[in-house]
Amino acid sequence: MEGCRCLELCLPNLTHIDWLIVLFYLAFVLGVGLLLKFSTKTSSEFFQAGRSLPAWICGLAMVSLSVGAPEFIGMGAWGARFGLQAAQFFGIGSIPAMLFAGLYLMPRYYGSGASTIPGYVGMRFDEKTRRVSAWLFLLMMIFSAGIGLYALDRAAESLQILDRTFIQLGWSHQAIFPVVISLAALLVALYVLLGGLTASIYNQVLQFFVLVAGLLPVVLIGLKGVGGWEGLKTKLPGAHLHEWSGLLHVHGNSMGVGFVGLAIGLGFVLSLGFWGTDFLVLQTAMAADSAESGQRAPIIAALPRLFLPFLLILPGMIAIALPTPHTTTNISVGPDGSIVHNIQVVSAAAEHGKGLVPARSNPNTGEPITNASGEAILDADQATPQLMAHFLPTGALGLALTALLAALMSGLAAHFTAFSAVFTRDVYAQVCKGASDEHLVKVGRIAVLVAALLAIGSAYAALHFGDMLIELELIFSVVNAPMLAILLLGMSWKRTTSTGAFTGLLVGAAAALLHHGLTLATGGQAGLHGGWLSVLHQYPSEIEQNLCGGIAAFVFALIIAMAVSVATASNPEIEPARIVPVSGAGPVQWWKRAETWALLVLLAMIVLNLCFA
Amino acid sequence: MKLDVRLPIGLLFSTLGVILAAFGGATNGNAALYSRSLGFNVNEWSGVAMLVFGLGMFHFGRRAQRRLTPPVEVDRKRHPARGKR
Numbered sequence: 001m002e003g004c005r006c007l008e009l010c011l012p013n014l015t016h017i018d019w020l021i022v023l024f025y026l027a028f029v030l031g032v033g034l035l036l037k038f039s040t041k042t043s044s045e046f047f048q049a050g051r052s053l054p055a056w057i058c059g060l061a062m063v064s065l066s067v068g069a070p071e072f073i074g075m076g077a078w079g080a081r082f083g084l085q086a087a088q089f090f091g092i093g094s095i096p097a098m099l100f101a102g103l104y105l106m107p108r109y110y111g112s113g114a115s116t117i118p119g120y121v122g123m124r125f126d127e128k129t130r131r132v133s134a135w136l137f138l139l140m141m142i143f144s145a146g147i148g149l150y151a152l153d154r155a156a157e158s159l160q161i162l163d164r165t166f167i168q169l170g171w172s173h174q175a176i177f178p179v180v181i182s183l184a185a186l187l188v189a190l191y192v193l194l195g196g197l198t199a200s201i202y203n204q205v206l207q208f209f210v211l212v213a214g215l216l217p218v219v220l221i222g223l224k225g226v227g228g229w230e231g232l233k234t235k236l237p238g239a240h241l242h243e244w245s246g247l248l249h250v251h252g253n254s255m256g257v258g259f260v261g262l263a264i265g266l267g268f269v270l271s272l273g274f275w276g277t278d279f280l281v282l283q284t285a286m287a288a289d290s291a292e293s294g295q296r297a298p299i300i301a302a303l304p305r306l307f308l309p310f311l312l313i314l315p316g317m318i319a320i321a322l323p324t325p326h327t328t329t330n331i332s333v334g335p336d337g338s339i340v341h342n343i344q345v346v347s348a349a350a351e352h353g354k355g356l357v358p359a360r361s362n363p364n365t366g367e368p369i370t371n372a373s374g375e376a377i378l379d380a381d382q383a384t385p386q387l388m389a390h391f392l393p394t395g396a397l398g399l400a401l402t403a404l405l406a407a408l409m410s411g412l413a414a415h416f417t418a419f420s421a422v423f424t425r426d427v428y429a430q431v432c433k434g435a436s437d438e439h440l441v442k443v444g445r446i447a448v449l450v451a452a453l454l455a456i457g458s459a460y461a462a463l464h465f466g467d468m469l470i471e472l473e474l475i476f477s478v479v480n481a482p483m484l485a486i487l488l489l490g491m492s493w494k495r496t497t498s499t500g501a502f503t504g505l506l507v508g509a510a511a512a513l514l515h516h517g518l519t520l521a522t523g524g525q526a527g528l529h530g531g532w533l534s535v536l537h538q539y540p541s542e543i544e545q546n547l548c549g550g551i552a553a554f555v556f557a558l559i560i561a562m563a564v565s566v567a568t569a570s571n572p573e574i575e576p577a578r579i580v581p582v583s584g585a586g587p588v589q590w591w592k593r594a595e596t597w598a599l600l601v602l603l604a605m606i607v608l609n610l611c612f613a
Numbered sequence: 614m615k616l617d618v619r620l621p622i623g624l625l626f627s628t629l630g631v632i633l634a635a636f637g638g639a640t641n642g643n644a645a646l647y648s649r650s651l652g653f654n655v656n657e658w659s660g661v662a663m664l665v666f667g668l669g670m671f672h673f674g675r676r677a678q679r680r681l682t683p684p685v686e687v688d689r690k691r692h693p694a695r696g697k698r
Binding site: 017020021024025028031032035036039052057202205206209210213216217221224225390391392393394395396399 | 615616618621622624625626628629632633636637640646647649650651653655656658659662663666
């Protein structure tokens with residue numbers, strides 16, 4: 001008697017227990033939204049959580065929303081591609097900016113009493129600048145929410161979670177994308193429109209802990225499987241394990257990022273543009289119960305953020321360090337004398353991959369796609385999902401999937417609340433002056449739904465772009481970089497006029513787009529990834545290209561805003577009293593001061609960087 | 614109504630912890646299931662850890678909620694008196 005058992009590797013069997021965990025979590029998150037609906041009546045409660053949250057809640061929500069599905073999937077991919085260097089985006093790429101935003105920017109935003117960042121722009125400058133910044137922001141929210149949805153679909157497809165269900169229902173495989181993204185977007189929209197910003201923030205805090213609980217087991221077991229840190233060292237190229245290796249020169253490292261791009265582009269323009277001017281993250285700090293709490297929220301968020309690379313980047317590094325699976329046949333003799341052929345079938349894409357990271361495969365033939373020199377192109381986005389499927393048994397796998405959903409939802413909910421607040425407060429309320437408070441809440445709820453529908457549409461745009469973190473970087477360089485320029489100028493230079501800021505904002509955004517249209521990364525094709533006008537300059541990598549685009553946008557916005565301000569007379573309508581930061585009494589004891597906390601976080605960052613330099 | 618955020622976190626983690634720990638306990642010794650995780654009963658361990666974390670959160674959340682609730686009632690009683698003066 002001869003038996004044959006075929007096991008498909010890397011295809012997780014989701015059982016009832018996994019679905020139980022996932023569905024219980026989803027029901028719970030909706031329940032929180034429903035429960036908070038009863039205390040969400042006024043527009044201040046809906047858009048700003050009643051400005052009543054303590055600093056630690058705002059801080060945890062902030063770090064949670066900064067890890068959306070693109071980071072969950074994309075940081076694993078970058079870990080596989082670049083190793084520890086990707087941690088630059090957590091260290092120098094966020095910590096100094098978060099501390100600066102907390103210490104110096106938050107007191108101004110919070111103290112102004114503005115409910116949104118475009119609202120602050122309106123106070124410092126004028127209505128037309130406010131309108132432009134609001135529209136730019138709304139566009140950015142739609143595009144980056146679409147990237148989040150696309151990331152979720154990437155994970156769902158690489159884990160083949162829904163394939164079996166779809167086959168049973170007789171639906172086409174093509175339908176997975178629209179079904180997954182619509183379900184996710186509408187579910188998040190539902191709890192946000194019920195409970196407003198409070199529901200979003202409460203769930204973000206919850207989701208932060210779910211993220212840690214879901215990822216920690218796979219990191220620990222994966223690290224054990226690869227032979228600990230020492231094992232990782234022997235199996236990875238040396239540069240993968242050093243955060244700073246070769247970063248002083250563009251061609252010295254696999255990310256293709258030079259020192260200027262890193263220090264100014266990432267360390268200043270893009271990171272401060274995100275943490276210091278992006279209402280997406282600042283909305284949580286602006287919902288704090290006092291100016292002091294608002295100041296502390298980003299500093300509290302910086303500490304867990306410092307340790308996130310261990311949960312997000314390390315899985316990618318472990319996945320690529322493990323042995324590559326191959327199709328094997330084991331012939332054994334069973335206890336009853338029968339011969340058992342144990343065949344482990346591995347797809348061609350997985351066999352041509354590196355470690356657990358499979359090669360990108362042609363969707364029609366299933367054959368791996370190769371580059372010009374015949375090497376298979378890796379599908380790095382699958383690194384973290386494949387590691388989860390490889391090491392986690394049913395149960396823990398359901399928990400890890402829940403963590404992925406939690407990451408997606410925390411980021412998406414923030415996009416919806418930010419879209420809704422900016423649309424209602426800075427666009428709708430300015431057009432329909434005198435609208436009642438109840439009416440504004442109603443408009444805010446509709447705006448959440450509209451944001452969800454638009455995000456579903458823009459997920460298709462992300463589908464065509466490819467690397468989601470690079471697309472995010474590009475969007476930041478167009479919107480956040482010029483915003484940062486005019487906000488910093490407006491805060492530090494009294495003579496900045498509204499016309500100057502308005503022109504600077506537009507010119508900066510145009511400069512970033514023009515830069516993208518005129519440059520291309522080496523090996524890239526002109527089109528979506530740059531060079532759509534003509535190729536004047538080639539960058540070693542797309543990351544570097546967008547970092548420099550951000551610098552260009554910032555510099556142009558700054559110079560134009562200054563030049564126009566000098567040319568136009570100072571605006572007499574500014575009320576300086578409204579834009580002076582509120583410092584408050586503040587605690588006297590040194591260990592309670594925000595500055596002390598910031599210094600400690602900075603020291604922790606330096607120590608971690610030295611350890612992994 | 615003001616909900617302390619630790620209550621829902623505690624509730625979710627305790628429930629998920631119980632589910633995972635129970636499943637891990639029921640499948641303890643199932644070598645085929647745990648060969649993936651290098652023989653480590655990851656369900657039981659993470660279940661117990663989540664249960665402990667969830668109960669802790671729930672405890673502190675309830676304590677804070679109790680402290681939060683009474684002063685609100687006292688305030689309501691005081692207000693009319695202040696109004697009469």
